[in-house]
Amino acid sequence: MxxxxxxxxxxxxxxxxxxxxxxxxxxxxxxxxxxxxxxxxxxxxxxxxxxxxxxxxxxxxxxxxxxxxxxxxxxxxxxxxxxxxxxxxxxxxxxxxxxxxxxxxxxxxxxxxRADLDSAATHDDGHAEDGHSDDEHADDEHADDGHDHDGLDPHFWxxxxxxxxxxxxxxxxxxxxxxxxxxxxxxxxxxxxxxxxALDEEYAAALASCERRVLVTSHEAFGYLADRYGLEQVGISGIDPEAEPSPARLREVGDVVRDEGVTTIFFETLASPKVAQTLAADLGVEAAVLDPIEGVTDDSQDYFSIAEANLDALRVALSCS
Ligand SMILES: [Zn+2]
CATH class of the missing domain: 3.40.50.1980 (Nitrogenase molybdenum iron protein domain)
Known part of the structure; x- marks a missing residue:
């Protein structure tokens, strides 16, 4: 004892x-x-x-x-x-x-x-190779972040x-x-x-074969996840969940949703979901929860159970086989 x-x-x-x-x-x-x-x-x-x-x-x-x-x-x-x-x-x-x-x-x-953090811009450079054009604007938003984590994306977990x-x-x-x-x-x-x-292996197997690879999220928390499993994150509000997206940014995200056939815009539970939910309604697509696992609101949940729920949401949104 x-x-x-x-x-x-x-x-x-x-x-x-x-x-x-x-x-x-x-x-x-x-x-x-x-x-x-x-x-x-x-x-x-x-x-x-x-x-x-x-x-x-x-x-x-x-x-x-x-x-x-x-x-x-x-x-x-x-x-x-x-x-x-x-x-x-x-x-x-x-x-x-x-x-x-x-x-x-x-x-x-x-x-x-210990986490070998990447700059937010490094995630975006990866995206640029896929030929998408949101990257410069994402960098502008990060520069405006209230405290921009020295330009590093903190969401390594x-x-x-x-x-x-x-x-x-x-x-x-x-x-x-x-x-x-x-x-x-x-x-x-x-x-x-x-x-x-084992969780990593489960994610890799489940996300290996999907019809879509673009992940539209309210708060740009999923850069490391996207990098690990070959997805592309398009964030509405940047790294800081409280940042207000500009009308220009909302139009760009709308263009990505239409061009890529995105079916789902993800929001989260701790930060305000309203911007993502409104955008999804305007574009006629689904809004669903993807949890950045920054906190646990429900005692019956933990890191692993939330990660499993996130994987289920991703498989549905991206039509993974
Ligand atoms: Zn965050």
Whole structure:
């Protein structure tokens, strides 16, 4: 139950001075568990899976909140300072970056260092090879983004193989904090990588043979997914889900929908679906949910169940056999 607190009291007294010198061991809570914070849901999922029973995980982004523009309370900043481990993605949530800079937690895993992020423009360059003409305009929109993630597309977790790359570093960090759990963390990380690899293989097989490959989305969160499975994303609102598309952009997307025979415009649940739903109604096509898995609104859902629902929606919209 409490792996850190199995030592007899006398031994604990003898080793206490040593522990006091070790910053890593000094912040564990009274329950003997490692206390870890994730900055938003997909990182939380990795922490929970790798940490298992030995780790208590909280998220800085409340369930159901949209993570791009999360604002931290003073209590959350204090929790960051007290956490044994923080898993975050620098460049994605400015208030989290600011809080980490103020508090300097002992152990930080930065997904941005692990995920091999692409610039949003790199996704678009891939599209240009397919002969579509939306690319320059997409770049203009990214330049207008309130905080444009240094020009990088943050949504790496929608490619399961990129999310899998975080499991090992999280296991290593937890093992530094709680060496007794090292074998458990390693086994849990391996199991998570196996599940994500199987999900990737399922996506690749299901999307290998589709009548259409253009994916029209409200918020441009699916660039890594599109790259991985040979699809082409055309976003209405750009990387920032709150950005308002211009009338010119809406006309361009309408042209793509007509030219490519697109049957479905995707919207999402956390950001406002209205622009995508209105455009779909105007063009006489379907509107359907494609979830960027930035947060979970329903406790019965998790990363894997949402990824399966997304795959079902993609197969229908793209007429995959
Ligand atoms: Zn997003």
């Amino acid at each position: 409490s792996p850190h607190h199995r030592r007899p009291a006398l031994l604990a007294a003898l080793v206490a001075p040593v522990l006091a010198l070790s910053a890593c061991a000094s912040t564990s809570g009274d329950d003997g568990k490692v206390h870890a914070l994730a900055s938003f849901y997909p990182l939380q999922m990795v922490l929970e899976e790798v940490g298992g029973d030995r780790v208590d995980v909280d998220s800085l982004t409340p369930p159901g909140a949209e993570p791009h523009d999360v604002e931290l309370s003073p209590a959350q900043v204090a929790a960051l300072d007290a956490a044994d481990l923080v898993v975050l993605q620098s460049g994605f949530q400015p208030s989290v970056d600011d809080a980490v800079a103020q508090t300097s937690p002992e152990h930080v895993v930065d997904a941005a260092d 929608l490619d399961p193989t990129r999310l899998a790359a975080l499991a090992g570093p999280v296991a290593d960090a937890l093992s530094d904090i709680d060496p007794d759990g090292a074998a458990t963390y390693r086994a849990n990380a391996d199991a998570l990588v196996d599940r994500l690899t």
